[in-house]
Amino acid sequence: MTAGRPPGRAAGRPLRLTKMHGLGNNYLFLDGLSGPVPPDQELPALARAVSDRNFGIGSDGLILVLPPREAGAQFRMRIFNADGSEGEMCGNGIRCLARLVYDRGYTRAEEFTVETGAGPIRPRLHLENGEVVAVTVDMGVPRLERGAIPMAGPAGERAVEVPLEVEAAGERRTFTVTALSMGNPHCVVFVDDVAAVDLARLGPAFEHHPAFPQRVNTHFTQVLSPQRVRVRVWERGSGPTLACGTGACAVAVAGAVTGRTGRRVTVELPGGALDIRWDEDGHVYMTGPAAYIADVTYDPR
């Protein structure tokens, strides 16, 4: 056994973290409102270290709860995937952040604005007897033009029902995809049977496809009815997760623009269901749960 730190262990002192999940998509929350936050350059390695199931705590990533920088926001969220890459937004994560800041008394408001890499995002808490039982989030307006996703091709052109040739395990196959941004990049692939998708093989091939210069979150989607779809997700930077909130929003938009679903759908994910509504105001609204798992101390000594 070589001396020194096992792979994935970040340097530094013990950190108090709270593990939460939205439909099994779980994150470790570092509360930067009541304590110090490591410097930026340490954050990718810290995210990798704490997310590691063997040498760390185990999680889909790390989320920082921070004071806002922008006027009009009450909080700021930064999200790092398990591979240490920073995502612009996290739907399941922001529902958990909204519950956390309310339960810790950082706000008594039931609706507020969180500054994110995808712009200002507004969660609204649903309370029963003072307990947060669900959160509805205004996830903003989807962006369909290739330049905003980003995706290769003419910047102003949409990528709706377009061919994408994917090579996986030496086999080349052309899929029909719809890609869009919810502040982070998503690729939706409608299939007849999600259970039959070889996610372990296709997920990485889509994630690292050259058409997506910032990589992409991919959602294999089976339409059950115009109001209900079933999805399996391969997330950029975290791989297979039990749910993806921004992805569920992207699936609802893709379903509507391709005429497969209405503008309000129940998105069934392996970890549970999200209610998504692409409103006539152009904004996408997501409603779902937020749950605690544990308070933990990451101790890298």
Ligand SMILES: N[C@H](CCC[C@H](N)C(=O)O)C(=O)O
């Ligand atoms: N992997 C995503 C970030 C987490 C999004 C997902 N967990 C969600 O609930 O929206 C990305 O790199 O864009």
